[in-house]
Amino acid sequence: MFDLKDKVAVITGGGGVLGGNIATHLASQGVKVAILDIRPENVNEKVIRLNSNGGTAKGFVSNVLDMQILEKTRDEILKTWGRIDILINAAGGNLPGATLTEEQTIFDMKMDDYQKVTDLNLNGTVFPSLVFAKAMADAGSGSIINISSMATYSAITRVMGYSVAKTGVNIFTQWLAMEMATKFNEKIRVNAIAPGFFIGDQNRAVLINPDGSYTERSKKVIARTPMKRFGDIDELNGAVHFLCSNAASFITGVILPVDGGFSSFSGV
Numbered sequence: 135m136f137d138l139k140d141k142v143a144v145i146t147g148g149g150g151v152l153g154g155n156i157a158t159h160l161a162s163q164g165v166k167v168a169i170l171d172i173r174p175e176n177v178n179e180k181v182i183r184l185n186s187n188g189g190t191a192k193g194f195v196s197n198v199l200d201m202q203i204l205e206k207t208r209d210e211i212l213k214t215w216g217r218i219d220i221l222i223n224a225a226g227g228n229l230p231g232a233t234l235t236e237e238q239t240i241f242d243m244k245m246d247d248y249q250k251v252t253d254l255n256l257n258g259t260v261f262p263s264l265v266f267a268k269a270m271a272d273a274g275s276g277s278i279i280n281i282s283s284m285a286t287y288s289a290i291t292r293v294m295g296y297s298v299a300k301t302g303v304n305i306f307t308q309w310l311a312m313e314m315a316t317k318f319n320e321k322i323r324v325n326a327i328a329p330g331f332f333i334g335d336q337n338r339a340v341l342i343n344p345d346g347s348y349t350e351r352s353k354k355v356i357a358r359t360p361m362k363r364f365g366d367i368d369e370l371n372g373a374v375h376f377l378c379s380n381a382a383s384f385i386t387g388v389i390l391p392v393d394g395g396f397s398s399f400s401g402v
């Protein structure tokens with residue numbers, strides 16, 4: 135039921151922290167992994183590491199915001215491995231200019247950065263989904279997993295653009311799930327995971343002080359997390375594996391929180 139051996143997975147942002155870690159897990163399960171990332175150095179480093187640890191990986195320097203490059207990438211992957219079973223949309227993240235400081239208000243938002251963040255997180259999920267879902271529609275099966283966020287359940291201060299974009303990812307997940315099952319094949323499933331708080335490059339500066347202690351923001355996160363800790367990045371792999379596998383054959387359109395209970399707790 136949970137076997138993923140010999141499946142082919144495309145991971146956008148596969149050279150990054152989350153996507154890279156998911157790639158390592160899937161490769162360890164015998165999945166052939168296509169690492170798609172805009173940064174050639176991220177692609178190369180990840181592919182070398184996966185292959186030298188016994189996995190099967192290929193790298194593709196590509197841009198999730200460019201449909202033409204994505205289509206070319208899809209065709210190359212199909213030529214290499216003949217199929218695409220899994221798409222993980224892990225390219226995304228926040229930008230410092232789109233994050234308000236404690237002192238700023240929404241009227242101080244740098245609109246260029248706001249647009250970049252909404253574009254990367256929303257269209258950077260929509261565009262690859264359309265391109266790779268086409269291969270799944272032709273084959274009659276597939277599993278797409280998007281990365282949502284805790285910033286979509288209720289407002290989190292400072293990160294307005296990111297929150298708006300990730301909330302768009304939620305409805306797009308539900309929308310594409312409906313579209314694929316009703317018009318193509320129920321075996322094409324579309325789901326999302328919503329990671330809680332994991333210390334990563336994107337949020338380290340706002341959660342950890344230079345001396346290693348927790349910031350005031352961190353303390354608020356922990357106070358609202360019933361498990362009273364941050365997540366370990368490996369703890370996302372179980373949810374991703376499950377949603378990719380036949381064990382989730384009747385599950386489509388869900389946004390699964392992996393958050394130590396954060397989204398379920400009012401804090402009171």
Ligand SMILES: NC(=O)c1ccc[n+]([C@@H]2O[C@H](COP(=O)([O-])OP(=O)(O)OC[C@H]3O[C@@H](n4cnc5c(N)ncnc54)[C@H](O)[C@@H]3O)[C@@H](O)[C@H]2O)c1
Pocket residue numbers: 146147148149150151152153154170171172173176196197198199224225226227228254255258281282283284328329330331332333334335336337
């Ligand atoms: N780290 C966390 O705690 C956390 C929590 C919730 C959600 N997320 C989400 O998980 C996803 C991955 O986050 P991460 O921490 O691994 O970030 P990361 O910055 O480590 O990785 C993102 C990767 O995407 C690549 N990328 C950026 N723009 C691209 C483009 N246009 N085309 C192709 N590749 C592009 C980058 O080169 C990078 O390798 C993001 O959507 C992020 O918002 C992360």
